[in-house]
Amino acid sequence: MSQQSPGDGDFGAGRARGRVVVAIPCFNEERFIGSVVLKAREYADQVMVIDDGSSDRTAWVAEQAGATVIRHEFNQGKAAAVNTALEYARNSDCNILVLLDGDGQHEPADIPSLLKPITEGEADIVVGSRFLGVKSHIPRMRALGQRVLTFATNVGADVKLTDSQSGFRAFSRKTVEALSFGQKGFSVESEMQFRAKESNLRMREVPVGVAYYGRGKRSPVGHGTMVLGGILRLISGRIPLVFFGVPGGALLAIGVLQGWRVVQGYNATGDFYMGPALLAVLFCILGSLSLFTGLILHAIKSVIK
Ligand SMILES: Nc1nc2c(ncn2[C@@H]2O[C@H](COP(=O)(O)OP(=O)(O)O)[C@@H](O)[C@H]2O)c(=O)[nH]1
Ligand SMILES: [Mg+2]
Structure with missing residues (x-):
């Protein structure tokens, strides 16, 4: 050595x-x-x-x-x-x-x-x-x-x-x-x-x-x-906006689309499908929560920067 x-x-x-x-x-x-x-x-x-x-x-x-x-x-x-x-x-x-x-x-x-x-x-x-x-x-x-x-x-x-x-x-x-x-x-x-x-x-x-x-x-x-x-x-x-906001926005969009299809189906046939409707509501709630989490964390981050 x-x-x-x-x-x-x-x-x-x-x-x-x-x-x-x-x-x-x-x-x-x-x-x-x-x-x-x-x-x-x-x-x-x-x-x-x-x-x-x-x-x-x-x-x-x-x-x-x-x-x-x-x-x-x-x-x-x-x-x-x-x-x-x-x-x-x-x-x-x-x-x-x-x-x-x-x-x-x-x-x-x-x-x-x-x-x-x-x-x-x-x-x-x-x-x-x-x-x-x-x-x-x-x-x-x-x-x-x-x-x-x-x-x-x-x-x-x-x-x-x-x-x-x-x-x-x-x-x-x-x-x-x-x-x-x-x-x-x-x-x-x-x-x-x-x-x-x-x-x-x-x-x-x-x-x-x-x-x-x-x-x-x-x-x-x-x-x-x-x-x-x-x-x-x-x-x-x-990057909270990307991490929470983007998937949240996507879920919300899917939920709204799903809801729109349920409404259209009801208008066309008079039948209301409970399962797809609940799914639409669930997607909208989860999507909104995630989107707001992203927005709030992003805002907090900008303030404490
Ligand atoms: N301080 C500390 N070191 C650890 C712990 N677990 C593993 N190590 C050490 O970290 C190093 C890498 O661990 P290792 O198990 O070989 O991980 P790997 O090689 O990434 O699979 C080794 O020197 C381990 O002794 C722990 O809980 N605390
Ligand atoms: Mg090792």
């Missing part, structure tokens, strides 16, 4: 860049965390593990491997762990914060390419993309899910990425000072993409590899649905 004095590390990215801290949010990762920490130490001045209430020996293994460990007493979700890492970085002399998964899926040797756009002054957030000019061997269902989540995030966010869900990221000092996250759970990656522009943070992607060992701990469908729920909440906050 090359010897670096803290703060002037080169770490292969070509230029001194102040202190680099790698933070690894973890939940029950005793199997992989030791080797991840050891490898990451080669590219950072400090490696931190945020142990989010693990019930296994994640914290102990991480410490043995040379990481600084911060423990949450109970499991609070990834966003809370990312917030802890950001807070630690803010209160220290960290210049670049790198986030890395603790399950061995990311290759710490990719860290220098994430640092480079920041040290060269080209970006504030660098995302390690699994889909940018690299052929990643990702199980098909997972790759599909990741693409759907990226598509949904790109619909609502101003910044467009090829991999919105990658947990492998680097943040400049400016980002560390600007961001902390409100969302619980696993939409934190998408939330960054939503908030980058308003915080005036430039996002860039660089290609990274990813490895899959056996089955993941969580079901891709259950986990993906939770993330999608978070992304839809973000979109509804960002």
Whole structure:
């Protein structure tokens, strides 16, 4: 391992860049965390593990491997762990914060390419993309899910990425000072993409590899649905008129059309069809509610802008 004095590390990215801290949010990762920490130490001045209430020996293994460990007493979700890492970085002399998964899926040797756009002054957030000019061997269902989540995030966010869900990221000092996250759970990656522009943070992607060992701990469908729920909440906050107003308007139009047909049928035949009439009323009510929700949220947003 090359010897670096803290703060002037080169770490292969070509230029001194102040202190680099790698933070690894973890939940029950005793199997992989030791080797991840050891490898990451080669590219950072400090490696931190945020142990989010693990019930296994994640914290102990991480410490043995040379990481600084911060423990949450109970499991609070990834966003809370990312917030802890950001807070630690803010209160220290960290210049670049790198986030890395603790399950061995990311290759710490990719860290220098994430640092480079920041040290060269080209970006504030660098995302390690699994889909940018690299052929990643990702199980098909997972790759599909990741693409759907990226598509949904790109619909609502101003910044467009090829991999919105990658947990492998680097943040400049400016980002560390600007961001902390409100969302619980696993939409934190998408939330960054939503908030980058308003915080005036430039996002860039660089290609990274990813490895899959056996089955993941969580079901891709259950986990993906939770993330999608978070992304839809973000979109509804960002563009309420499109999110609620457009479907509301469409439902209202269908309801009115349906009602018109019922009335016409009654005029022509004298028969009144209760089922279609109730359906028309239901569509009109739901459509109006959604339309007004969109209008009201849009108005509130304009006022507090
Ligand atoms: N802080 C925290 N980290 C978690 C939690 N669940 C998973 N992680 C970590 O987040 C990273 C990515 O999780 P993983 O389950 O591999 O997600 P996937 O690779 O996107 O399927 C790993 O380092 C996990 O240990 C949690 O509840 N809290
Ligand atoms: Mg993983």
